[in-house]
Amino acid sequence: MNYLKLPVVILVTLFYTLALVVDRSAGVFYSLLLLLALVGIVLRAKPEEKSFLYLLKEYWPLMLAMAAPLLAVVANQLSTGNFTGRSYDTQSRLAVFALIFWAMQFIPFQYMKQVQWGLIVGVILSAAKIYVLTGDGKTRYGTDFIPIIIFAELVLLMSVFVAFSISWDTSRQRLFAILKIVILLIGIYVAYLSQSRGVWATIPVFAVIAGVAARNIRLSHKIFLAVLFALCVGSAFQYGSIIKERVAVAEADIKLYTTNTQVDTSLGIRFQLWRGSWILFKEHPVFGVGIEGYSAALAELAERKIISPFSASLPHSHNEILFMMVRLGIFGLFAILAVYFVPLYYFAREIRHRDNEIRCxxxxxxxxxxxxxxxxxFDVVFLWWECYPYYVISVAFFLTYIVKRKKLLAQYVPASEVQV
Structure with a gap:
């Protein structure tokens, strides 16, 4: 199946390059990857000497976790007897993870690093896009085909991936490493221009992960980098006009909400929807109100004077976990936690590995x-089409890289001599 390896790596690279800047391109590349996976199954391919069924057996907890939201929808509709086909649409995009993971197996290990070029170019193109649409931060657009908060987070993540990929470079590629640091700074600049407080909240999380993964960095250097990061963040708050304005707006919103002066502010709406979602979950704890019943449930809360009519008109709860809980009950809660934390388990267990590439x-x-x-x-990420292939492709690609790298180390380097 050598003829499948090049198309797969090209599609993954193009996905990261264009998915956030060209409308509908994410769906096209995702569909083509699924098609290639199906071709491999029909032709009984065995990349790495493993069949598709073998992969299912070996990674069934991960496959089940990705299918969990779809199973939660099934549980809800079985409980009501009301079967609506379109309710399966979004959740099925995660459930096909097994096929995408299978497609990744066709990529030879030596080709996998080429995907970094898609990430690098994708960050640059995305930065140009937000620079134009915001007028260098002078305005804040809502959406083109993907909301600005989701767009900025995905770009920031790509820049973080690029920064971690420095571990792929040799000592003779120091200029390339500098380029990757510049790409990280561009990703942070995109987050800054987005004016999205939720995106900013993820930056310290990434810094902590970097600190945990930096096994071969001395403690004194870690402390220095932590202090430097704190100074950068402090300087941004002190001198960054966008951050100061957004913090001031948040303080004003909280004051207006707590005094019941104006509840339909940016944060006030979130507070209402979070409270309303919790009430609905307590009233429908097992199966939830259903995907199709969410709008009607919010309208009922407005009639009961629990939330404002404007809040009741919004399409989601501004919180992914609460949104799944209110629509799909306890099944939805377990499903979204599985989507987050089962893949995290597979990565967290390798984050202190002896090998630098695996760790990064x-x-x-x-x-x-x-x-x-x-x-x-702070938002509902999986409400937007581009987020499903982004998450699935990334989980599948990173896990495949780890598996192939481990196989390479076991084949050529004794475990006791793996280079740190």
């Missing part, structure tokens, strides 16, 4: 899972 790719995966989780506390 595990950090990429951990940043992905924790980035989606953290932003999901």
């Amino acid at each position: 790719v595990a950090a990429m995966g951990a940043a992905l899972s924790m980035g989606f989780f953290t932003l999901g506390l």
Whole structure:
């Protein structure tokens, strides 16, 4: 199946390059990867001497976790007897993870590092896009085909992936490493221009993950980097006009909400929806109100004077976990936690590995899972089409890289001599 390896790596590279800047391109590349996976199954391919069924057996907890939201929808509709086909649409995009993971197995290990070029170019193109649409931060657009808060988080994540990929470079590629640091700074600049407080909240999370993964850095150097990071953040708050304005707005919103002066502010709406979602979950704890019943449930809360009519008109709860809980009950809660934390488990167990490459790719995966989780506390990430292939492709690619790297080390380097 050598003829499948090049198309797969090209599609993954193009996905990171164009998914956030060209409308519908994410769906096209995702569909083509699924098609290649199906071709491999039909032709009984065995990349790495493993069949598709073998992969299912070996990684069934991960496959089940990704299918959990779809199973939660099934549970809800079985409880009501009301089966609506479109309710399966979004959740099925995660459930096909097994096929995407299978497709990744066709990429030879020596090709996998080429994907970093897609990440680098993707960050640059995305930065140009937000620079133009915001007028260098002078305005804040809502969305083109993907909301600015989701867009900025995905770009920031790509820049973090690029920074961690410095471990792929040799000592003779120091200029390349400098380029990657510049790409990270560009990603942070995109986050800054987005004016999204939820995106900013993920930056310290990534810094902690980097600190954990930096096994071969002396404690004194870690302390120095931590202090430097704190100074940079402090300087941004002190001198960054966008951050100061957004913090001031947040303080004003909280005051207006707590005094009941104006509840339909940016934060006030979130507070209402969080409270309303919790009430609905307590009233429908097992199966939830259903995906199709969410809008009607909010309208009922407005009639009961629990939330404002404007808040009741919004499409989601501004919190991924609460959104799944209110729509799909306890099944939805377990499903979204599985989507976050089962992949995180696979990466976290490798984040202190002796091998530098494995450790840094595990950090990429951990940043992905924790980035989606953290932003999901303030918004609903999996409401947008581009986020499904982004998450699935990234989890599949990083885990495949780790597996192939381990196989290479076991084949050529004794475990006791793995280079740190």
